[in-house]
Amino acid sequence: xxxxxxxxxxxxxxxxxxxxxxxxxxxxxxxxxxxxxxxxxxxxxxxxxxxxxxxxxxxxxxxxxxxxxxxxxxxxxxxxxxxxxxxxxxxxxxxxxxxxxxxxxxxxxxxxxxxxxxxxxxxxxxxxxxxxxxxxxxxxxxxxxxxxxxxxxxxxxxxxxxxxxxxxxxxxxxxxxxxxxxxxxxxxxxxxxxxxxxxxxxxxxxxxxxxxxxxxxxxxxxxxxxxxxxxxxxxxxxxxxxxxxxxxxxxxxxxxxxxxxxxxxxxxxxxxxxxxxxxxxxxxx
Numbered sequence: 480x481x482x483x484x485x486x487x488x489x490x491x492x493x494x495x496x497x498x499x500x501x502x503x504x505x506x507x508x509x510x511x512x513x514x515x516x517x518x519x520x521x522x523x524x525x526x527x528x529x530x531x532x533x534x535x536x537x538x539x540x541x542x543x544x545x546x547x548x549x550x551x552x553x554x555x556x557x558x559x560x561x562x563x564x565x566x567x568x569x570x571x572x573x574x575x576x577x578x579x580x581x582x583x584x585x586x587x588x589x590x591x592x593x594x595x596x597x598x599x600x601x602x603x604x605x606x607x608x609x610x611x612x613x614x615x616x617x618x619x620x621x622x623x624x625x626x627x628x629x630x631x632x633x634x635x636x637x638x639x640x641x642x643x644x645x646x647x648x649x650x651x652x653x654x655x656x657x658x659x660x661x662x663x664x665x666x667x668x669x670x671x672x673x674x675x676x677x678x679x680x681x682x683x684x685x686x687x688x689x690x691x692x693x694x695x696x697x698x699x700x701x702x703x704x705x706x707x708x709x710x711x712x713x714x715x716x717x718x719x720x721x722x723x724x725x726x727x728x729x730x731x732x733x734x735x736x737x738x739x740x741x742x743x744x745x746x747x748x749x750x751x752x753x754x755x756x757x758x759x760x761x762x763x764x
Contacts, residue, residue, distance in 0.1 A: 486549030723761030
C-alpha cells in the first residue's frame with residue numbers, strides 16, 4: 480500500500496517496489512518515460528473515449544495503470560506474471576478496495592475479459608498481434624503500443640509498401656491512426672526497435688462480407704502470395720482459404736481484378752472477391 484497520489488507515481492520507483500527486473504525473454508520492457516506515460520491517457524480523453532471502464536493488458540509494475548486510474552472510473556489490469564500481479568495488488572490496495580481497480584492474473588489471450596469501454600495498453604510485443612485481434616472485434620476504442628513497423632502496417636493505405644493483410648484486417652473493424660512514435664530510450668530495458676502508439680476508432684466497414692471468418696482466411700491466403708496476380712494467389716492457396724473450387728472463382732471474377740496484386744486492392748475489392756469466392760468457390764464448412 481502507498482500514500483502516493485494516483486497519477487503521480489514515479490515509474491522507476493514502481494519498478495523498485497516491484498522487486499523484480501524486467502525479463503526480456505518474456506518480452507518485458509517497462510515504459511519509464513513520464514512524459515510519454517502522461518500523454519497516453521490523453522490520446523483517449525482528447526477524442527472523448529468512454530473511460531468509465533478501461534482495460535489494460537500487460538500492466539507490469541503499474542506505471543500506466545497509475546496514469547489510467549487518474550482518468551478512468553474503473554480499470555481492469557491483466558498481467559500474466561504472478562509476481563507483478565501480486566505487486567499491483569499491494570501497490571494499488573487502496574484503489575482495489577475502493578472498487579476502482581481489478582487485477583486479473585493470467586494470459587490476455589485466454590482470460591475472460593470484462594465488458595470494458597476502452598482499452599489502453601503497452602502491449603507485450605511478442606503477442607501484440609494476437610492480442611490486438613482478440614480486442615478489435617469487440618468494437619471498443621483503443622490506444623495501444625506496438626513496434627513501429629507493426630503500427631505503420633496497421634494504418635497503411637492500399638498501394639503503399641506497408642499495406643498488407645494487417646492493414647485490411649485492422650481496417651475491417653476500425654479506423655486506425657498512428658498518434659506518436661516512441662523512442663527506445665523511453666523503456667527500461669530498451670527494446671531493439673522504435674515503438675509507436677496507435678489509436679483505433681471502431682466503425683462498421685463500408686462493405687459487407689458473407690462470413691467474417693472466411694474473409695479473414697481468404698485475406699491470409701492471398702497475402703501469402705502478395706507478389707503474384709490474384710489469379711495465381713487464389714489458385715495457389717486453397718490449403719489456407721479452404722476453397723473447394725478455386726478455378727470457379729477465377730473464371731467468375733473480373734479479368735482486371737484477377738490480374739491485380741493483393742497489395743494494390745482496396746478493402747472493398749477484397750470484400751467483393753471474397754463474397755464471390757464464398758458463393759461459387761465451394762468453401763469448406
